[in-house]
Amino acid sequence: MTLLETLxxxxxxxxxxxxxVYGWHRYYLVYLYMRNKDRxxxxxxxxxxxxxxxxxxxxxxxxxVADRLxxxxxxxxxxxxxxxxxxxxxxxxxxxxxxERAVRRHAAAGVDISSLHRGDRHGFKxxxxxxxxxxxxxxxxxxxxxDFIPPPDFLRRTIHxxxxxxxxxxxxxxxxxNEDYSLLTKIQAILLDGHFVLEHGGRNRSGFFFxxxxxxxxxxxxxxPDAGGWQHDTLTEDLDLSYRAxxxxxxxxxxxxxxxxxxxxxxxxxxxxxxxxxxxxxxxxCRKVLPQILRSNLPVAVKTEAFxxxxxxxxxxxxxxxxVLMAPSMVIRYNMGWYEMLLIDVPLFFAxxxxxxxxxxxxxxxxxxxxxxxxxxxxxxxxxxxxLTVNNTRAxxxxxxxxxxxxxxxxxxxxxxxxxxxxxxxxxxxVVVQPMIEVALGLYFxxxxxxxxxxxxxxxxxxxVLFQIGFLYTGLLSIVQQYAPSDAVLKPVEE
Numbered sequence: 001m002t003l004l005e006t007l008x009x010x011x012x013x014x015x016x017x018x019x020x021v022y023g024w025h026r027y028y029l030v031y032l033y034m035r036n037k038d039r040x041x042x043x044x045x046x047x048x049x050x051x052x053x054x055x056x057x058x059x060x061x062x063x064x065v066a067d068r069l070x071x072x073x074x075x076x077x078x079x080x081x082x083x084x085x086x087x088x089x090x091x092x093x094x095x096x097x098x099x100e101r102a103v104r105r106h107a108a109a110g111v112d113i114s115s116l117h118r119g120d121r122h123g124f125k126x127x128x129x130x131x132x133x134x135x136x137x138x139x140x141x142x143x144x145x146x147d148f149i150p151p152p153d154f155l156r157r158t159i160h161x162x163x164x165x166x167x168x169x170x171x172x173x174x175x176x177x178n179e180d181y182s183l184l185t186k187i188q189a190i191l192l193d194g195h196f197v198l199e200h201g202g203r204n205r206s207g208f209f210f211x212x213x214x215x216x217x218x219x220x221x222x223x224x225p226d227a228g229g230w231q232h233d234t235l236t237e238d239l240d241l242s243y244r245a246x247x248x249x250x251x252x253x254x255x256x257x258x259x260x261x262x263x264x265x266x267x268x269x270x271x272x273x274x275x276x277x278x279x280x281x282x283x284x285x286c287r288k289v290l291p292q293i294l295r296s297n298l299p300v301a302v303k304t305e306a307f308x309x310x311x312x313x314x315x316x317x318x319x320x321x322x323x324v325l326m327a328p329s330m331v332i333r334y335n336m337g338w339y340e341m342l343l344i345d346v347p348l349f350f351a352x353x354x355x356x357x358x359x360x361x362x363x364x365x366x367x368x369x370x371x372x373x374x375x376x377x378x379x380x381x382x383x384x385x386x387x388l389t390v391n392n393t394r395a396x397x398x399x400x401x402x403x404x405x406x407x408x409x410x411x412x413x414x415x416x417x418x419x420x421x422x423x424x425x426x427x428x429x430x431v432v433v434q435p436m437i438e439v440a441l442g443l444y445f446x447x448x449x450x451x452x453x454x455x456x457x458x459x460x461x462x463x464x465v466l467f468q469i470g471f472l473y474t475g476l477l478s479i480v481q482q483y484a485p486s487d488a489v490l491k492p493v494e495e
Contacts, residue, residue, distance in 0.1 A: 023353070025355075050159065062095050065147050089118075125237060126230040139222075167252075247296060
């Protein structure tokens with residue numbers, strides 16, 4: 001065996017081992033959740049006199065959903081004299097007029113609502129939230145993004161948790177208005193359910209850190225400046241502030257039973273844009289706060305869980321390496337007759353993939369009586385996760401090399417049912433090179449599948465097919481959708 005072949009196999013198995021470790025960590029999260037399943041958070045008491053609350057609505061070019069958001073927030077069941085609503089509008093299009101009309105309509109009906117329109121987007125969403133705080137009058141601050149529809153009882157179900165003076169933030173679970181719209185929206189709903197139910201639920205009930213998700217949550221106002229305020233040196237200002245606040249000793253509460261519905265992206269490029277922002281921002285936050293966490297006096301278990309949480313997106317770099325090396329390593333092993341290597345290869349792959357299937361299966365079982373009917377989506381879920389490798393690897397590399405990019409908000413089109421249509425609406429995104437790379441990888445894995453079948457290496461075929469479908473689906477759908485008819489396609493995203 002040549003030196004190059006030795007290095008190829010060594011790198012391949014090293015990457016597999018690391019991915020398997022993160023795979024086993026998913027089992028640990030499931031264990032945490034199940035062990036603490038009955039530890040539902042309860043308020044320490046109730047306020048004799050309800051406190052004043054400010055609701056902030058950061059929006060930027062959201063003409064299709066801004067009116068729906070404002071109407072929903074104005075229906076919150078809370079004493080009007082104790083409720084202030086701020087529309088933090090950084091828009092540069094018709095959204096401003098839509099929002100202003102809604103603000104005037106509700107103000108005329110007696111709602112304490114105002115609009116703050118900044119001349120520039122300095123600090124992006126974090127900057128808008130910080131600017132709103134300067135004039136906010138509430139002791140507590142609830143935040144909702146433009147695509148959310150908070151339930152009327154949201155404030156009444158969250159506010160009393162703050163009778164514990166150590167509680168700094170309460171987070172609700174996201175619901176999904178349009179999860180049945182397509183295969184893509186169904187997969188996103190399952191992915192988000194896993195994040196909230198098992199990650200947030202397992203971590204919060206076990207005394208570990210978890211994060212505010214930027215929306216559908218309420219903060220004790222004093223906790224924000226105490227933790228250093230909203231900062232815009234990362235694309236995930238919510239994750240950043242969450243860790244800084246918990247390092248300062250503030251307690252967070254996750255309410256699994258309180259659901260705030262929202263739209264998930266219906267278009268592949270919008271979904272990729274969202275995932276890119278989250279992946280890049282998490283690595284930026286990792287670089288920023290993980291050293292502080294590791295140097296702190298926190299328990300080792302808390303530090304370890306924070307490490308796995310903040311470093312998880314580095315796996316996309318490993319997935320990228322794995323994708324390139326999978327075919328040559330298989331050929332090398334086959335030509336040298338190393339069939340026994342499959343005894344290591346297949347179990348490692350199984351550890352990395354079966355843990356994902358188990359993770360989301362448990363989550364769906366916790367949420368839905370018909371959870372068995374949802375199991376058919378798990379192979380597609382794993383494939384789409386693999387298909388995001390190129391997109392999210394780019395995000396991780398941009399974070400590592402400190403490449404500055406704007407906060408790209410996720411386009412939403414007010415898609416609530418299958419009869420709704422997004423084609424022809426504004427805010428569509430166009431990405432030229434990346435889908436071509438994904439399609440090329442899909443064809444690469446197609447050839448690898450044929451090689452495995454032709455040579456009787458059947459044990460690796462199911463895993464190869466996951467990669468094949470994942471890359472072809474994400475790449476081809478991006479191309480097809482971005483060239484669908486539209487009256488306003490944004491300029492290409494930087495490659």
